[in-house]
Amino acid sequence: xxxxxxxxxxxxxxxxxxxxxxxxxxxxxxxxxxxxxxxxxxxxxxxxxxxxxxxxxxxxxxxxxxxxxxxxxxxxxxxxxxxxxxxxxxx
Numbered sequence: 217x218x219x220x221x222x223x224x225x226x227x228x229x230x231x232x233x234x235x236x237x238x239x240x241x242x243x244x245x246x247x248x249x250x251x252x253x254x255x256x257x258x259x260x261x262x263x264x265x266x267x268x269x270x271x272x273x274x275x276x277x278x279x280x281x282x283x284x285x286x287x288x289x290x291x292x293x294x295x296x297x298x299x300x301x302x303x304x305x306x307x
Contacts, residue, residue: 218251218278218295223269226298227276236274236302244300252279252286252297261301266290268298275301 229247233240236255244253258275261267265288267275279297280289289295 217293218298220292222248223276223292223298227269227271227274230274230276230300231271236300241300254279254297254299256299256301258301258303261299262288267301268292268295273303273305275303277301 278295
């Protein structure tokens with residue numbers, strides 16, 4: 217389970233790290249060692265899947281681990297991880 221407060225804390229930490237990259241993922245994993253973290257581009261996320269939290273430079277999606285298979289979920293009770301999906305800046 218990922219509480220709403222934890223998701224807000226993750227978003228705040230990610231925003232404070234500046235550029236989201238491998239080093240940022242290591243930092244998040246060290247802060248929340250029980251959660252899984254994945255980094256990708258928001259364009260790579262399925263259009264039908266709503267984000268759990270939106271920020272200017274990234275969106276957060278929940279990862280569930282039900283039935284021994286990782287998948288995106290909207291159910292915070294089943295969430296075991298977070299996808300940080302970078303939003304491209306429009307020129």
